Amino acid sequence: MTPPRSEPPTSHRPQQPTPNPLTPSTWRVYLVTDRAQTDGRPLTDVIAAALQGGIRAVQLRERDLPTRELLALAERLRAVTRAAGAALLINDRIDVALACDADGVHLPAASFAIADARALLGPQRLIGVSTHTPDEVAAAARAGADFAVFGPIYDTPSKRAYGTPLGLAKFAQVRSAVTLPLFAIGGIDLGQVEEVRAAGADGIAVIRAILAVPDPARAAADLLRLSDRSGDL
Numbered sequence: 625m626t627p628p629r630s631e632p633p634t635s636h637r638p639q640q641p642t643p644n645p646l647t648p649s650t651w652r653v654y655l656v657t658d659r660a661q662t663d664g665r666p667l668t669d670v671i672a673a674a675l676q677g678g679i680r681a682v683q684l685r686e687r688d689l690p691t692r693e694l695l696a697l698a699e700r701l702r703a704v705t706r707a708a709g710a711a712l713l714i715n716d717r718i719d720v721a722l723a724c725d726a727d728g729v730h731l732p733a734a735s736f737a738i739a740d741a742r743a744l745l746g747p748q749r750l751i752g753v754s755t756h757t758p759d760e761v762a763a764a765a766r767a768g769a770d771f772a773v774f775g776p777i778y779d780t781p782s783k784r785a786y787g788t789p790l791g792l793a794k795f796a797q798v799r800s801a802v803t804l805p806l807f808a809i810g811g812i813d814l815g816q817v818e819e820v821r822a823a824g825a826d827g828i829a830v831i832r833a834i835l836a837v838p839d840p841a842r843a844a845a846d847l848l849r850l851s852d853r854s855g856d857l
Contacts, residue, residue: 645680645681645709645710645711645727646711646727646748646750648681648750648752648770648771648805648807648826648827649771649805649826649827650680651680651681651711651807651826651827652680652826652827652828652847652848652851652852653678653679653680653681653827653828653829653830653834653844653847653848653851654681654682654683654773654807654827654828654829654830655671655674655679655681655682655683655829655830655831655834655835655844656682656683656685656715656809656829656830656831657671657682657683657684657685657686657701657831657835658685658686658831658832658835659686661831661832661835661836662835662836663836667686667697667701667835668697668700668701668704670834670835670840671701671704671705671840672704672708673839673840673841673844674834674835674840674841674843674844675704675705675708675710675844676708676841676844677834677840677841677842677843677844677845677848678844678845678848679708679710679834679844679848680708680709680710680711681710681711681712681713682701682705682710682711682712682713683713683714683715683730683752683829684697684698684701684712684713684714684715684726685715685730686715687715687716691717691719691720694717694720695720695723695724698712698714698720698721698723698724698726699724702724702725702726711727711728711750712724712726712727713726713727713728713729713730713750713752714726714728714729714730715729715730715732716729716730716731716732716735716736717729718736718741718744718745721745721749722744722745726749727749727750728745728749728750728751728752728770729741729745729749729750729751729752730751730752730753730754730773731751731752731753731754731769732754733753733754733755733756733760737767738751738753738764738767738768738769739767739768742768750770750771751768751769751770752769752770752771752772752773753769753771753772753773754772754773754809755772755773755774756774756775756776756787756790758794758797758798758801760772761774761798761801761802761804761806762801762802764804765802765803765804769804770805771804771805771806771807771826772802772804772805772806772807773806773807773808773809773829774790774795774798774806774807774808774809775789775790775795775808775809775810775829776789776790776809776810776811777789777790777791777792777795777808777809777810777811777812777816777820778791778810778811778812778816779810779811780810780811780832789810789811790810792819792820792823795808795820795823795824795825796823796824799823799824799825800824805826805827806824806825806826807825807826807827807828807829808820808823808825808827808828808829809828809829809830812828812829812830812833813830813832813833814833814846814847814850817847817850817851818850821851827851828847828851830847833847834847
């Protein structure tokens with residue numbers, strides 16, 4: 625009688641491939657920076673902790689910083705994101721993205737045309753777009769954006785300038801109209817992850833839910849765990 629085959633030692637088992645950080649649909653959680661939300665902790669330290677918790681994409685969004693300070697911060701974040709195998713995108717500043725060798729840019733709705741950004745960045749870098757209406761999402765998809773962020777879904781201080789929260793029904797409507805990877809943003813924390821993902825979101829974009837809490841690594845891991853689980857709903 626042939627003896628049963630034993631499992632190979634753990635060290636020899638095939639390893640699951642690490643998701644490509646340049647594939648937005650694999651991120652699940654997209655972390656947007658705001659150094660005013662870290663309770664006085666250095667932003668780089670908080671981002672490093674979030675990366676330890678599993679975050680795979682960071683958008684540097686510090687719009688008030690002068691160019692030299694922004695570039696210096698971008699270079700520090702480029703080092704920690706690269707070490708973690710995560711993507712770094714720079715909000716609006718194509719020049720800073722190129723200077724620090726970031727993985728791409730994130731364009732506000734009124735920023736560069738996507739075609740112009742693509743001409744400067746080339747085909748390998750990512751272009752994300754902030755959107756607030758179905759028409760903006762559709763236009764981003766037609767123009768060749770790699771992903772879009774849509775919101776605000778719920779009320780949140782950082783998005784009140786964009787008006788009344790759009791809600792899940794509007795998000796689901798937009799989701800059904802495009803195949804572009806689509807992230808929900810605006811007031812999302814652990815309590816909303818499952819319903820947002822059930823509405824069709826490829827992931828969530830957050831600020832305070834990670835940056836403002838005492839344990840960013842744990843918060844990141846919890847958000848990712850809920851997002852992965854709810855992806856099967």
